[in-house]
Amino acid sequence: MYKKFLVILFLCVFNVNTYQEENDDDFIDIGVRLTGDNRDYLIADLIAEEKNLFNAGHISGIGLHHFRIQRKHGRRSKRALDDAIEDLKHDERIEYVTIAESLERQKREFINDDELEELYKKYRHWKHNQSPIDMESITDNSSFKMSFDDTYYKKQWYLVSIRLLDGRITTLLEARALTLFAANTSIKSASWGPTDDGTKMEAPGALVNAALDYGVTHGRQGKGTLFVWASGNGGTAGDDCGADGYVSHPNVISIGSINHLGKTTYFGEFCPSTMAVAYTGGRHARSIREPFIPVGVVAADVGGKCTTKFFGTSGAAPVAAGALALVLEANPELTYRDIMHIIAETARIPNLSETDDWMINGAGFHVSDKFGFGVLDVGQMIALAQNWTNVNPRYDCYHEYKGSPVQLTIGASVEVNIDVDKCENVTNLEHVQANVSFSFHRRGDVKVTLISPSGTLSEMISYRDNDASKKGIYYCLQIEMYTVESFVLLCVMSLMNTSVHIYIFLGIKYFPFMSAHKWGESPIGRWTLRIETRTPQNDGSMKSAIDDDTGELNYFGLRLYGSYSSNDEKNNIQKRQESNAFIPTHNELEWIYKRELSIRESPNVMQKRDYQNLINERQRPKENSDQSLFSTFRKTFGF
Incomplete structure (x- = not known):
């Protein structure tokens, strides 16, 4: 029996440009959706040619064409962009237009580590991203046979790399990469994300959320593409993967790394969204020379050589992707949520x-x-x-804290509750998302914990020494980053996929913290959000505290994901859920x-x-x- 799967890795494999010799910074990316009668690739090419734009391709699933306009210098740049946008808006063949937002992204490399900086210095641009391909190729030897109850399955996998991090990154490029080849893609492995320096707090935007939703609902012929994501290597910078909305996304399988002794590595990031860990090697403690010979993963290296230095969550994610490929081979009918279960x-x-x-x-x-x-x-x-x-289909319900704003003071702890008496079609939980907005003089001095009715504690975000942001997490009801045309996109996507939520597009600014720790529990009961603040840890924090020594919890919303159990299963589930954590x-x-x-x-x-x-x-x-x-x-x- 022959199985064919497509595994895609988001990597910068070769430093080449695929469609233009100019630098990416010379272009501005625009997303364009054509009207129903004109949704044709040839028409999109014709429109781009008429308006002196470059059609960089189509974004599957969310129905956008990726147009690029060449950037002018000085004031002419903004004027040219405004003119191009207005021209597109008044074209009857075009439904709406949106400008892509520029993003800061990096490969999951190691922050503030001199030893590893030296290791990757020679091939810094792309060396770290070639090894994951070779690692999965080792796992995926096409002549390899595995015995399942005396039945042999010959593996036939197609490995494809998407060049994403070789230039300026935008929301359109991310969405395009996530939806590319979705229908026939089994697994997508990503070893990149927001910078792991302990200062960033960033979640996917509207288009990327829509792309991830599309991938798990339409990918792999409707069974869902597996998005396997490296949890991050920012441990040396005191980072927390709870601040990374990509690895803390309910459609993503977040993977951490451990060494050959089963211990965590000194560069790892910890948070309740991590699904599992994989063996890749590395020291447990950075400051202590451990009394054993480090054991790592052997992988192909540049120049036809081998390396034993292939570790980090960047390595753990493709190792996990290879493992999950074997599981899909054993049962190709598994959905993406079956794999999570x-x-x-x-x-x-x-x-x-x-x-x-x-x-x-x-x-x-x-x-x-x-x-x-x-x-x-x-x-x-x-x-x-x-x-x-x-497993049964996934549903979700949403509940909000309706009480008065809660004041945050230095060195204090406050709790707010949401009582859930009903969550339609959800009897046993999977992912739980806490949408939180707060103000405080120093964001890194705030710790957020979510407690379920069963008593399971999840530290959604820990204290972060390097996060000196005074912004907190803002909450507002006005449209900020997205145009009115984007609201039309929302409506269209909502018709295509009910899991695309309206609030994402309305500029309601909060951060979606996520936990998998409540897996299998009942959603019914009192949910508690605990916010703790610490006293200033350094002179900078002390100075900012003098100027503004209080903050406020502005918003708390709870999205509960899970499935519904039939009457035959309810008794066993209810008995199981009677236990407390x-x-x-x-x-x-x-x-x-x-x-x-x-x-x-x-x-x-x-x-x-x-x-x-x-x-x-x-x-x-x-x-x-x-x-x-x-x-x-x-x-x-x-x-």
């Missing part, structure tokens, strides 16, 4: 020496800011995938760790498991702790 069900605790932030959520899943659900276990995923039943003891974690390893080594690893029998067989007496509900702990294999 399988990861949650099978990921393992990777070590027993770093157990300080594990929590058992209200549905029995072990979750961690450092490891997500745990390290990917490809054998377990394949075993589970072969007999997997597709708790912090397990080391002994409890050790038992889980050993049990997961023993199941992994079982000779019946390829058989579908009878979860209810395992639950009954593997009951264990509680630890001597009132908060321990270990005997009701339900994880993948019967915990």
Whole structure:
């Protein structure tokens, strides 16, 4: 049986220009949507030629043509742009026009690390981005055969690279890359994002959100493209992946990295949106020379050589993409959400020496800011995938805090609540998104935690020493960055895809923090947002605090994603959700760790498991702790 998949990596592989010799900075990008009677590539080319524009291509899914206008110097630049926009707006063949926003993006390299800066110095522009291709090629050897219950499947994968980071990046280019080849693409691996320097807080714009929605609803023939994203290497700069709205997106599988001992790496970023981690190597602590020979991933390097220095989340993402390709090969009918559920069900605790932030959520899943659900276990995923039943469709509900604005003062902690008594069509949660807006004299001195009705805590954003922004996260109801024509785009997209939400386009400015830690829990009950502020940590912070020593929580909205369970499943789900989240003891974690390893080594690893029998067989007496509900702990294999 032959399977064909397309894996795409967003990389700057070769330093070449594909369509123009001029620098990208010489152009201004414009998105143009044609009217229904004129939606034809030839008409788009004709319009561009008539107006002395360059048609750079079509953005699949969201129906935009990517036009470029050559930039003039000085005042002539703005005048030329205004004239071009007005000319396009008055063309009866054109429905609307929008100007692309310029973005600052970087490869997931290492920030503030002299050792690694030297390592990548010679091939800084593109070396770090060639290795992921070769890594997946190793995983994806076309002559490789794998045995699934005595049936052999020969892998046939097509690897394609999209040149994205070789010049100026705009919202149009991002959306175009994310939707390219969507219908036949199984996996897209991305090892880039906002700069990992601990100062940025950035989320996808309207077009990119629409592109991601389109990818998971229309990609892979409707089963959804898997967007696998590197969680970031900003740990040395005190960064937090909760401030990165790309890896904290409900349509994205965020992957962190661990070394060969199962420990976190010193450059890693931690947040509750991380789904899992993969082995790539690297030291656990930057300041300590650890007493072992570092073990890394061997990958092809430039000049026909090999490297053992291929690590970081940039490496973890393509490693995970290769692993998930095997899972899709075992069952090509899996949806993108099936894959997420399988990861949650099978990921393992990777070590027993770093157990300080594990929590058992209200549905029995072990979750961690450092490891997500745990390290990917490809054998377990394949075993589970072969007999997997597709999960029910995803729904969501939205609730807002309706109380008065809450004042934030230095060194204090405040809490606000949202009581959810109904979430239509959602009985068990998947992703939870907290949309938050606040003002404060120094954004990095604010920590935000979300607590579910089951008691699961998720630190949505931690304190960040380098984030000295005085902007906070603004909230407003006016149209800021998008034109009236963009609102028309919203309406059209809403008709195409109900998961595109109107509030994104209305200029309502908040940050969408996201957590996967509430997976499987019930949405019903009291949700608490806790905001803590710390005292100034340096002279700059002290000075800004003197000028403005108070802030305000301006907005808190809660979007709950999940699925609906039929009556036959409700009793089991309700019984499972009666448990409260708790912090397990080391002994409890050790038992889980050993049990997961023993199941992994079982000779019946390829058989579908009878979860209810395992639950009954593997009951264990509680630890001597009132908060321990270990005997009701339900994880993948019967915990």
